[in-house]
Amino acid sequence: MTTSPISGSRATAARRVLDALPSGLLIGGRWRAATGGATLAVHDPATGEELAQVADAQPEDAVAALDAAAAAQPGWAATPPRERGEILRRAFELLVEHTEDLALLMTLEMGKSLSESKAEVAYGAEFFRWFSEQAVRIEGRYARAPATSERLLTMKQPVGPCLLVTPWNFPLAMATRKIGPAVAAGCTMVLKPAQLTPLTSLRLAQLLSEAGLPDGVLNVVTSRSAGKTVGPLMSDPRLRKLSFTGSTEVGQALVEQSAKNLLRLSMELGGNAPFLVFADADLDAAVEGAVIAKMRNNGESCVAANRFHVAAEVAEEFTRRLAERLGSLEVGHGASEGTQVGPLINEEQRRKVEELVADATSKGAKALVGGSRVDGPGYFYQPTVLAGVGPDARILREEVFGPVAPVTSFETEDEAVAAANDTEFGLVAYVYTGDLKRGLRVVEALETGMVGLNRGLVSNAAAPFGGVKHSGFGREGGVEGIEEYLETKYVAVDL
Numbered sequence: 001m002t003t004s005p006i007s008g009s010r011a012t013a014a015r016r017v018l019d020a021l022p023s024g025l026l027i028g029g030r031w032r033a034a035t036g037g038a039t040l041a042v043h044d045p046a047t048g049e050e051l052a053q054v055a056d057a058q059p060e061d062a063v064a065a066l067d068a069a070a071a072a073q074p075g076w077a078a079t080p081p082r083e084r085g086e087i088l089r090r091a092f093e094l095l096v097e098h099t100e101d102l103a104l105l106m107t108l109e110m111g112k113s114l115s116e117s118k119a120e121v122a123y124g125a126e127f128f129r130w131f132s133e134q135a136v137r138i139e140g141r142y143a144r145a146p147a148t149s150e151r152l153l154t155m156k157q158p159v160g161p162c163l164l165v166t167p168w169n170f171p172l173a174m175a176t177r178k179i180g181p182a183v184a185a186g187c188t189m190v191l192k193p194a195q196l197t198p199l200t201s202l203r204l205a206q207l208l209s210e211a212g213l214p215d216g217v218l219n220v221v222t223s224r225s226a227g228k229t230v231g232p233l234m235s236d237p238r239l240r241k242l243s244f245t246g247s248t249e250v251g252q253a254l255v256e257q258s259a260k261n262l263l264r265l266s267m268e269l270g271g272n273a274p275f276l277v278f279a280d281a282d283l284d285a286a287v288e289g290a291v292i293a294k295m296r297n298n299g300e301s302c303v304a305a306n307r308f309h310v311a312a313e314v315a316e317e318f319t320r321r322l323a324e325r326l327g328s329l330e331v332g333h334g335a336s337e338g339t340q341v342g343p344l345i346n347e348e349q350r351r352k353v354e355e356l357v358a359d360a361t362s363k364g365a366k367a368l369v370g371g372s373r374v375d376g377p378g379y380f381y382q383p384t385v386l387a388g389v390g391p392d393a394r395i396l397r398e399e400v401f402g403p404v405a406p407v408t409s410f411e412t413e414d415e416a417v418a419a420a421n422d423t424e425f426g427l428v429a430y431v432y433t434g435d436l437k438r439g440l441r442v443v444e445a446l447e448t449g450m451v452g453l454n455r456g457l458v459s460n461a462a463a464p465f466g467g468v469k470h471s472g473f474g475r476e477g478g479v480e481g482i483e484e485y486l487e488t489k490y491v492a493v494d495l
Contacts, residue, residue, distance in 0.1 A: 006335045014108055014335070017101045018199075024055045025222065026205050028068035029215025035060050040224045042199055045111040045343045046333040046378040054198050057221040062190065062229045063236070065219035069161040069188035070238045072216030077158045077186040079214075085135035088128045088183055090211035095125035095176075095204075102203060106171055107334035109197045111342040111379075112297055114335055124173035126461035127477065131180035134482045138185065151493035156486040158186035159264050160240035163233055165226060165254075166201070167245050168194035168345055169300045175201055177465070177476045178243045178266075179208070179218065185485035187241070191220045192230055196345055198222040226250075237261055241485065244268070245302075248425075248470045266474030266484050268302070268466060270399050271427035274420035275305035276442065278413070279313040281432035281454075287321045289456030290405070293430050295329065295383065296457070298342055299403040300349070302471075303428045303450075303458060307389075307396050308407040309419050315409040319368065319387045322405060326383040327369035333378070343378040344402055350379045353402035360386050360393040360406060370403070397423065413438065421447045427467035428458055449475075 006014060023039075024031040038056035043049065055061075095102065103117035112120075140155040162182050166174040175191060182189050193201035205220045223229040233239050234257040241264040244254055248270040258265055275293055277286045293305035310318045334342035344350045350373060357371060370384030381402055389396060389406040396406060410416040420429055428450040433439045443451045449467035452458045459465065464475035474484050 006333060010104070010335055013101075014104055017105050018052055018108070021052065021105075021199055021202050022206065023053060023202075025057055025061055025065070026202075026218070026220040027061070027065045028071070028219065029209070034058055040195060040222070042109055042196070044108055045345050046335075046380075048377055051108055052199060054202065054222045057223040057229050059228060059232045062192075062221050062223075063232055065190045065221050066161060066233050066236055066238060068216040068219050069190055072214065073158075073161055073188045076188050076214065076217050079186065081135045081138060081184075081186075084183055084186060085132040087208075087212045088132035088135065088180060091208050091213070092125050092128035092132060094207045094211055095121060095128065098207065102172060102200065104335065105203060106197075106200050107342070109199045110168060110171060111345060112334050113339045113342050115340075116297060117334070120170060120173050123459060123461070124170075124176040127173070127176040127180040130461040130477070131184040131482065134181070134479065135184035138482065138486065149495050151495055153491040153493055155489050155491070157489055159485050159487055160187060161238055162187050162189045162241040162243060162485065163230060163239055164189055164191045165230065165242070165244045165246065166191070166193050168196040169297055169302075171197040171200035172204060174245050175204055177461075177481075179204075181476070181482045181485050183213070183217070185482050187485050188217050189219065190233065191218060192226060193220070193222060195222075195224045195226070231257070234258060234263070235260060240264060242266070243474075243476075243484070248472075251472060264484070266466075266476065267472035268474070268476065269427075269470060269472035270425055271302040271304075271467065271471055272306045272397070272399050272423045272425040273303060273428045273430065273448075274423075275308045275430040276416050276420055276432065277308065277310040277314065277318055278416070278431075278433040278435070278438065279311040280434040280438075281314070282434060283314060283318055283321065285454065286318065286432040287325060289430065289432060289452070289454070290322055291325050292456035293452065294405050295326070295341065295403060298344060300345060300401050302399075304401070305405070305430055305456075306399055308405055309410050309416050310407055311416075312409040312411055315407065319385060319407045322407070323368035323385040323387075326385055326403070326405065329383050331374060331380060331382065341383055341403060343380045345379065347379055349401060350381055353381050353400060353404060356395040356398060356400050357384060357386065357404055360389050360395045363390045363393050365389040365393060365406065399425075413442065417442060417445045421445075424470040425467070426469035427471035428452065430456060
């Protein structure tokens with residue numbers, strides 16, 4: 001593996017991409033410094049080197065961003081849906097056109113491999129294409145009342161100014177998944193990207209402006225303290241919606257803060273995804289699906305498979321094959337040729353992974369491959385498979401958010417379902433079986449918002465993404481996604 005800084009033509013490309021970025025806050029169509037000139041540093045997690053300095057927004061900057069969004073809201077809501085859709089379509093095309101630069105930028109600030117970053121650009125861009133088509137399909141209805149001459153008229157209208165708070169692990173797709181439906185519905189926005197990965201959002205805002213998005217519709221505030229920045233907005237009556245992707249703990253606090261103004265909420269929170277493998281499953285397909293579900297984004301994904309429950313008859317064979325596959329993955333700087341697994345986002349996250357692995361092995365689990373950090377610069381951790389994980393291991397209850405696959409076994413279908421549902425989370429689950437009837441029984445019994453049936457990847461712009469229980473509420477993507485940004489108004493008409 002290589003964890004050294006990139007060099008040659010790719011280093012030149014990186015410098016070009018970074019030098020072209022704005023470093024300020026986007027407020028009302030103008031890039032400006034933070035109050036007092038405060039800045040925050042962005043680092044490459046593969047080397048620890050500083051990539052850039054960006055504005056560190058203060059509370060008054062966030063209020064100014066909401067001022068701009070509120071001022072732009074009436075005009076934007078009145079903009080014809082076709083025009084809003086065409087802006088999104090142009091933005092989609094621009095993202096595709098700039099795939100190479102966007103992917104390199106994401107790899108530099110987040111650590112994932114270039115191939116994964118390119119896949120994220122394709123996925124993230126698709127939300128703009130999907131919602132460009134949904135913008136012209138916002139429909140009300142006109143009906144006759146069942147028992148009188150009254151007519152019932154319903155119409156859909158934009159919620160109003162929205163606060164969008166995105167995480168560090170998918171810096172492009174989590175933004176486009178929120179911006180796309182807001183633009184289509186006619187809502188203005190204040191975007192607060194994660195402190196660790198703000199650069200992609202700044203470039204995205206540039207491209208949206210180039211696509212024709214009017215000044216003030218999208219405002220971007222980068223900040224080291226989300227609480228300090230968004231706190232004043234949560235109590236401002238002009239804000240009408242919050243869409244948040246992040247930890248359950250922060251989400252719960254935001255839900256409490258939202259109560260004062262009864263904000264519309266979309267909360268995509270933590271996960272603890274079970275991956276069930278039954279004895280009749282195609283093991284080759286199950287292992288391949290497991291690699292996809294576990295190792296996407298270095299395992300730093302809310303939909304990553306967090307625990308593997310495998311039928312006792314095939315548990316040993318499945319675990320062996322999975323260890324072979326994960327052990328063969330190339331670990332290195334995400335921008336280096338051939339890299340399949342990059343670094344974790346920071347030292348805090350790596351220590352959390354180490355802590356969970358140490359707890360599992362102290363309780364009888366065995367690392368068949370990996371099991372330790374990688375020496376040298378950056379926050380690397382070896383792809384790891386743990387066999388014989390005991391029921392009291394913390395890693396079965398807590399989200400590991402890293403390249404670690406703990407495997408445990410079950411005897412019966414009911415036992416498998418019970419183990420899968422034994423968590424406060426309910427975002428996604430994965431099921432591998434060759435029996436269609438069993439597959440449907442298990443899918444219906446699982447307490448999750450999404451299920452991958454004989455498939456290790458569920459994310460799709462045309463599908464509703466979201467969870468139940470402590471994984472949140474609301475849906476992003478699909479025909480359901482735009483409804484989160486619309487209010488229904490009913491008019492009684494007396495004829």
